[in-house]
Amino acid sequence: MAVTGALTETYELGPIRPPSEAYSLLIRVTRNCPWNRCKFCPIYKGDKFQLRSVEEVKQDIATAKVIHDKIKELAWKSGRGDDLRQVAAMVCNNPPNDAYRNVALWMYAGGRNAFLQDANTLIIKTPDLVEVIRCLKQTFPDIERITSYSRSKTAAQKKLPELVQLQEAGLSRLHIGLESGYDPVLQFMDKGVTAADHIAGGKNVVASGISLCEYVMLGVGGRKMWREHALATAAVLNEINPEFIRFRTLTIQPRMPLYNDVVSGDFIRATDEEIVEEEKLLIENLDCRSQIVSDHMINLLQEVEGELPDDKEKMLAVIGRFQALPPEERDNFKLGRRLGVYNSLDDLADSARHEGVSKAMEQLARDGEGVTDEVLFGLMERYI
Numbered sequence: 001m002a003v004t005g006a007l008t009e010t011y012e013l014g015p016i017r018p019p020s021e022a023y024s025l026l027i028r029v030t031r032n033c034p035w036n037r038c039k040f041c042p043i044y045k046g047d048k049f050q051l052r053s054v055e056e057v058k059q060d061i062a063t064a065k066v067i068h069d070k071i072k073e074l075a076w077k078s079g080r081g082d083d084l085r086q087v088a089a090m091v092c093n094n095p096p097n098d099a100y101r102n103v104a105l106w107m108y109a110g111g112r113n114a115f116l117q118d119a120n121t122l123i124i125k126t127p128d129l130v131e132v133i134r135c136l137k138q139t140f141p142d143i144e145r146i147t148s149y150s151r152s153k154t155a156a157q158k159k160l161p162e163l164v165q166l167q168e169a170g171l172s173r174l175h176i177g178l179e180s181g182y183d184p185v186l187q188f189m190d191k192g193v194t195a196a197d198h199i200a201g202g203k204n205v206v207a208s209g210i211s212l213c214e215y216v217m218l219g220v221g222g223r224k225m226w227r228e229h230a231l232a233t234a235a236v237l238n239e240i241n242p243e244f245i246r247f248r249t250l251t252i253q254p255r256m257p258l259y260n261d262v263v264s265g266d267f268i269r270a271t272d273e274e275i276v277e278e279e280k281l282l283i284e285n286l287d288c289r290s291q292i293v294s295d296h297m298i299n300l301l302q303e304v305e306g307e308l309p310d311d312k313e314k315m316l317a318v319i320g321r322f323q324a325l326p327p328e329e330r331d332n333f334k335l336g337r338r339l340g341v342y343n344s345l346d347d348l349a350d351s352a353r354h355e356g357v358s359k360a361m362e363q364l365a366r367d368g369e370g371v372t373d374e375v376l377f378g379l380m381e382r383y384i
């Protein structure tokens with residue numbers, strides 16, 4: 001089915017969304033990041049933060065509706081009116097532009113979730129954000145969940161009644177990049193917030209009834225501060241008690257300001273084994289009722305997931321299982337993960353996959369490299 005003919009409508013999309021919003025309708029409410037200084041973050045570097053007018057955003061929502069209706073019409077015209085999912089998948093595989101791809105993907109997934117871009121939507125005036133959310137819900141009444149990113153500082157500065165107003169309008173969840181709860185790490189990384197800001201912002205969001213997802217960056221303390229990072233981060237999370245805690249592992253690319261610190265030796269990167277030890281210390285010290293999620297593909301142990309406090313031992317057992325592997329098996333797993341061969345430790349039992357990774361290890365040994373940290377870092381960075 002040719003679908004690209006007269007399908008020319010488009011609207012503006014930002015560059016990123018959280019992994020859990022992969023199938024969400026994306027609506028860009030602001031452009032880029034008003035802080036834009038975090039050393040580990042290359043996303044918006046060189047791009048100026050801009051507010052978009054409510055009218056402009058509402059126009060994008062209206063265009064998303066036109067695209068949605070055209071995909072539906074296409075389904076009926078092609079005799080597949082009863083199978084909208086199949087038609088959405090076809091549009092998604094051969095989209096005329098990114099806006100069509102996003103709407104089709106969202107429809108394919110059931111059309112229930114929306115994500116407001118970019119980095120700190122909460123910064124706009126509360127009545128404006130309420131208007132955008134209401135417009136989105138009126139245009140697409142089937143949307144059940146609307147989420148966005150915020151900075152802790154902005155969440156701390158919003159008055160609680162304003163956050164409640166946003167929650168009542170339909171803002172379901174905020175994703176906040178906590179990264180660390182240790183002030184020297186936050187300062188070194190130029191995060192622009194303190195542990196106290198994280199606590200104030202996080203507690204404000206929780207008190208409003210908006211679901212909160214805090215992102216923790218494994219490895220962000222490097223070799224020098226990993227222990228303090230783990231302990232202080234656990235302490236901050238215990239204060240906030242967010243609904244979700246998501247792990248994401250530090251990666252480093254030349255386009256990040258942090259790269260210069262690595263080159264100069266001011267930041268010494270932790271290895272996979274060291275990061276796993278940090279993760280263990282962090283989980284051991286968590287005393288909140290949050291759901292741990294490790295769904296970022298860059299995490300070594302994606303199966304470290306569960307509800308606190310009940311699943312704490314289960315999560316620590318995954319870490320213990322990795323740590324108890326003989327060194328060669330650990331290397332096999334690390335290399336297999338970074339090559340995209342394994343998803344979890346259980347995959348080590350798949351003899352075909354295991355043998356394939358063993359062969360790759362032999363090749364690395366013949367090349368005189370072995371499974372070094374540099375080789376693993378290089379493979380990791382292909383994903384971002």
Ligand code: SF4
Nearest residue numbers: 033036037038041119
């Ligand atoms: S606040 Fe978020 S988007 Fe902005 S620079 Fe820091 S990590 Fe990047």
